[in-house]
Amino acid sequence: MTQEIHGTVADGFEAAREEFAALVAAERPDYEGQLCAYVRGRRVVDLWSAGSGPDTLYAVHGSTKGAAFLVVAVLVQDGTLELDRKVTYYWPEFAAEGKGALTLRDLLTHRAGVVGTDTGFTVAELADDRAVAERLADQRPFWRPGTAFGYHALVIGALAGEVVRRATGHTLQQVYEDRVRAAYALDVHLGLPSAHEPRFRPTRPPEPTPTQRIERDARPDGPGTLHAIAYNRNAPASTDLAALPNDPLIRARGPASVGGVASARGLAGMYAAAISETGEREALLKPDTIAELGQLHATGHDLVTRTHRAYALGFQATAETWHPFLGAGAFGHSGTAGSQAFADPRSGLAYGYTRRRCAHPPGAAAENDRLVRAIHRAVTTRA
Incomplete structure (x- = not known):
């Protein structure tokens, strides 16, 4: 039986509803997902499937990093952080094992070379950004810092967070709550309050096809x-990344790399707040800050993902990595379960998508391309 979809779209965005309805009809009967978009601060798409709701919260895994990098952007904008200062100016202990020359700009763009530790982390450590940062300070980098880049999947939030804590005296999560989430009433949480737990829907594991299982099992991915x-597969208890935010400790602590919990409304609203006036609130970021965030900083072969990647200032360079039809300077982040969120400052588009079942392969789910195309086409047609 075909699932119903719920919600609204503004005039001119009917194609987004059609694409979302087609997606839901083609997916498994237990599909749950949400789609939301803003244009210049106005919500124009707000859809969800049966089994979900506009306020349902899902684990957004790597999309959490977008919230973390917005905190850094705010602190750079107000002068608390300087991108071209050495990390050791804020965090002297980071100099161990030859990391002393690395700048904050290089750290944010995945150039530090400390993608993990030699022996891995426990789940309790992964839930605690300060514990992760303490261990990474002593870790010898896996490549010479600044000479190459590789996705610091589970630790970039802890690295950035320790700089934030040293500079402000507050955790990244505290600054995010005060300066971003509460200020703009966003449903994106780095540390889910217990009162909101009933709204959370645990991530379901991926269901790859038989061919995809064979390809996955044949991958040369030994612990070294x-x-x-x-991805912490060298730990004594290898980490199931898809299930990680299902752990109550991860949700409660909200580690800034992977522990975020959000709705699509929240994700899209966060990027809308970053670049646009929303309601009576001014944009979080100034034009010069927005331009620097979207500027390409690292492009080429990613040593961790083993693919071509493009990173803006911390964020994924969304046009170069995922959707080439977007404007130059688009920035955002995707997550293991298939979530994606970004801002395209040139068109004023802010986008958020969540789903419950983990995508295979992990990262921005394939359907994002059709959904983003439909929404972007509507934006550019109306311009």
Whole structure:
């Protein structure tokens, strides 16, 4: 039986509803997902499937990093942080094992070379950004810092968070709550309050096809590879990344790399707040800050993902990595379960998508391309 979809779209965005309805009809009967978009601060798409709701919260895994990098952007904008200062100016202990020359700009763009530790982390450590940062300070980098880049999948939030804590005296999560989430009434949480737990829907594991299972099992991903270290597969108890935010400790602490919990409304609203006036609130970021965030900083072969990647200032360079039809300077982040969120400052588009079942392969789910195309086409047609 075909699932119903719920919600509204503004005039001119009917194609987004059609694409979302087609997606839901083609997916498994237990599909749950949400789609939301803003244009210049106005919500124009707000849809969800049966089994979900506009206020349902899902684990957004790597999309959490977008919230973390917005905190850094705010602190750079107000002068608390300087991108071209050495990390050791804020965090002297980070100099151990040859990391002393690395700048904050290089740290944010995945150039530090400390994608994990030699022996991995426990789940309790992964839930605690300060514990992760303490261990990474002593870790010898896996490549010479600044000479290459590789996705610091589970630790970039802890690295940035320790700089934030040293500079402000507050955790990244505290600054995010005060300066971003509460200020703009966003449903994106780095540390889910217990009162909101009933709204949370645990991530379901992926269901790859038989061919995809064979490809996955044949992958050279032993515990000593950079990929395995970055995804904590070298730990005594290998981490199930898809299920990680299902752990109550992860949700409660909200580690800034992977522990975020959000709705699509929240994700899209966060990027809308970053670049646009929303309601009576001014944009979180100034034009010069927005331009620097979207500027390409690292492009080429990613040593961890083993693919071509493009990173803006911390964020994924969304046009270069995922959707080439977007404007130059688009920035955002995707997550293991298939979530994606970004801002395209040139068109004023802010986008958020969540789903419950983990995508395979992990990262921005394939359907994002059709959904984003439909919404972007409507934006540019109306311009």
